[in-house]
Amino acid sequence: MKIPVLLLCSAVTLTWGAWNEDGKGENIWDYLTHTNPAAIEDQSSGDVACDSYHKYERDIEMMRELGIDSYRFSIAWSRILPNGFADYVNEAGVAYYDKIIDEILKYNIEPMVTLYHWDLPQKLQEMGGWLNPLIADWFADYARVIYERFGDRVKSFITFNEGRQICYEGYDSTSKAPRLNMSGIGEYICAKNLALAHAKAYHIYNDEFRPTQGGVCGYTIAAGSTMPLTDSEEDAYAVELHDQLSWGLYTDPIFSKDGGFPKELFELVAKKSAAQGFPRSRLTDFTEEEKAYIRGTSDFFGVNHYSGALTSFSLFSPPSVVPSPGDDIGVGQTAPEEWPQSASFWLKQMPDSVYIVLKNIQRRYGDVPIYITENGWSTHEGIEDEGRVAYYRAALESALDALDEGINLKGYYAWSLMDNFEWMAGYTERFGLYEVNFDDPERTRTPRKSAFIYKQIIKTRMIDHEYEPESYVMTIDEGH
Ligand SMILES: C[C@H]1O[C@@H](Oc2ccc([N+](=O)[O-])cc2)[C@H](O)[C@@H](O)[C@H]1O
Numbered sequence: 109m110k111i112p113v114l115l116l117c118s119a120v121t122l123t124w125g126a127w128n129e130d131g132k133g134e135n136i137w138d139y140l141t142h143t144n145p146a147a148i149e150d151q152s153s154g155d156v157a158c159d160s161y162h163k164y165e166r167d168i169e170m171m172r173e174l175g176i177d178s179y180r181f182s183i184a185w186s187r188i189l190p191n192g193f194a195d196y197v198n199e200a201g202v203a204y205y206d207k208i209i210d211e212i213l214k215y216n217i218e219p220m221v222t223l224y225h226w227d228l229p230q231k232l233q234e235m236g237g238w239l240n241p242l243i244a245d246w247f248a249d250y251a252r253v254i255y256e257r258f259g260d261r262v263k264s265f266i267t268f269n270e271g272r273q274i275c276y277e278g279y280d281s282t283s284k285a286p287r288l289n290m291s292g293i294g295e296y297i298c299a300k301n302l303a304l305a306h307a308k309a310y311h312i313y314n315d316e317f318r319p320t321q322g323g324v325c326g327y328t329i330a331a332g333s334t335m336p337l338t339d340s341e342e343d344a345y346a347v348e349l350h351d352q353l354s355w356g357l358y359t360d361p362i363f364s365k366d367g368g369f370p371k372e373l374f375e376l377v378a379k380k381s382a383a384q385g386f387p388r389s390r391l392t393d394f395t396e397e398e399k400a401y402i403r404g405t406s407d408f409f410g411v412n413h414y415s416g417a418l419t420s421f422s423l424f425s426p427p428s429v430v431p432s433p434g435d436d437i438g439v440g441q442t443a444p445e446e447w448p449q450s451a452s453f454w455l456k457q458m459p460d461s462v463y464i465v466l467k468n469i470q471r472r473y474g475d476v477p478i479y480i481t482e483n484g485w486s487t488h489e490g491i492e493d494e495g496r497v498a499y500y501r502a503a504l505e506s507a508l509d510a511l512d513e514g515i516n517l518k519g520y521y522a523w524s525l526m527d528n529f530e531w532m533a534g535y536t537e538r539f540g541l542y543e544v545n546f547d548d549p550e551r552t553r554t555p556r557k558s559a560f561i562y563k564q565i566i567k568t569r570m571i572d573h574e575y576e577p578e579s580y581v582m583t584i585d586e587g588h
Pocket of ligand 1: 269270273330331332412413414415454482523530531539
């Protein structure tokens with residue numbers, strides 16, 4: 109089957125580097141890597157990383173080599189508002205993103221801009237970060253600046269990248285900055301504040317900017333493909349609870365018919381909280397007014413999808429007596445040995461996984477327009493990346509199966525254009541179509557085998573399993 113033109117094939121990266129240049133303020137990842145380098149697997153930081161800040165011309169050349177038609181990137185809040193507050197706008201930061209946007213548009217590459225990809229200005233963290241309800245207004249002020257400065261040219265905005273990774277990993281575990289483990293409380297407070305922040309940013313776009321700018325504004329979560337371990341009713345319910353916690357907590361308030369948090373999860377947390385002696389539930393409900401304000405505030409459903417697992421109550425082993433979101437649902441997961449393993453412990457290649465996740469989203473929210481805003485595979489260093497090639501071919505085939513069944517899939521973004529600072533894993537896991545040499549001050553980029561395969565898929569709109577690159581020399585095709 110030929111890939112329809114509506115399925116864009118594009119690549120994505122974060123713009124790391126120049127951490128303290130041209131007026132940028134400190135963010136929570138700068139703070140974490142500088143104050144606690146041991147927290148990062150290779151004790152590295154994003155100070156220079158792939159250095160997109162200085163190498164953006166080469167990056168755009170790579171986009172043209174691949175022939176992509178859209179580029180998703182995030183804006184660093186503290187590059188635009190160094191302290192997080194909108195009283196002062198850093199014009200040098202605005203100028204940097206202006207250059208990228210203008211330059212990619214010249215080559216007919218559409219920007220898709222994420223407002224928040226985990227890099228909170230450190231000053232705001234010191235005021236409680238996503239646990240402080242005032243942050244909804246701080247984020248809305250920031251969003252307004254972004255629409256004002258870039259919305260004349262950017263027609264696709266995403267408010268948040270991955271609610272759960274912001275809230276659970278940052279505030280209920282130590283696996284992402286700011287690493288505040290608030291035992292079954294942090295994630296739920298953060299989730300509520302995030303939903304309100306998103307809704308405010310959406311309403312501002314919708315009311316003040318959409319009438320003249322005419323773009324779209326959406327939300328992106330991470331969702332794995334969950335399948336029941338057995339065909340028992342219990343395991344089907346385990347899948348439902350797992351999806352409620354890992355993404356429904358963030359998307360039901362926006363996309364479900366009635367709004368608000370997922371019902372079963374909400375009731376379970378209330379019951380568990382009472383049994384644990386809490387005088388009130390650890391998950392505080394929205395008011396009816398808030399529910400109505402949040403419901404319907406997304407023009408599309410963005411999903412970052414990588415992996416999947418088999419799910420069951422029988423696989424759960426209680427970690428400890430300390431309250432936690434995982435303990436609230438009591439569901440465990442496993443992935444069979446035979447599924448290919450990437451360089452990341454959490455990423456295995458589940459058969460038909462893109463199809464399964466898209467069907468799960470459709471079952472939950474109907475025919476909402478969906479963008480796969482990230483999808484990719486990690487390897488270690490090296491440009492021979494057969495694992496990534498196999499992964500992309502299978503993922504795109506699985507997306508085509510979903511399209512065939514009428515799933516409203518609008519676009520596909522590969523993660524990532526090039527290797528980058530991979531959070532707690534530092535530079536030990538590589539996701540790039542292009543390899544970056546982090547030992548080289550020039551941060552030379554070299555196309556991997558997967559870059560040639562991806563280019564061929566974009567060019568022919570076909571997935572040809574026999575295709576091999578003729579050489580490892582990349583050129584820009586006419587018209588790009
Ligand atoms: C590799 C990219 O991962 C994205 O985040 C995740 C992390 C984990 C899962 N998961 O299903 O377990 C999904 C998405 C992140 O947005 C990006 O920055 C990269 O780190």
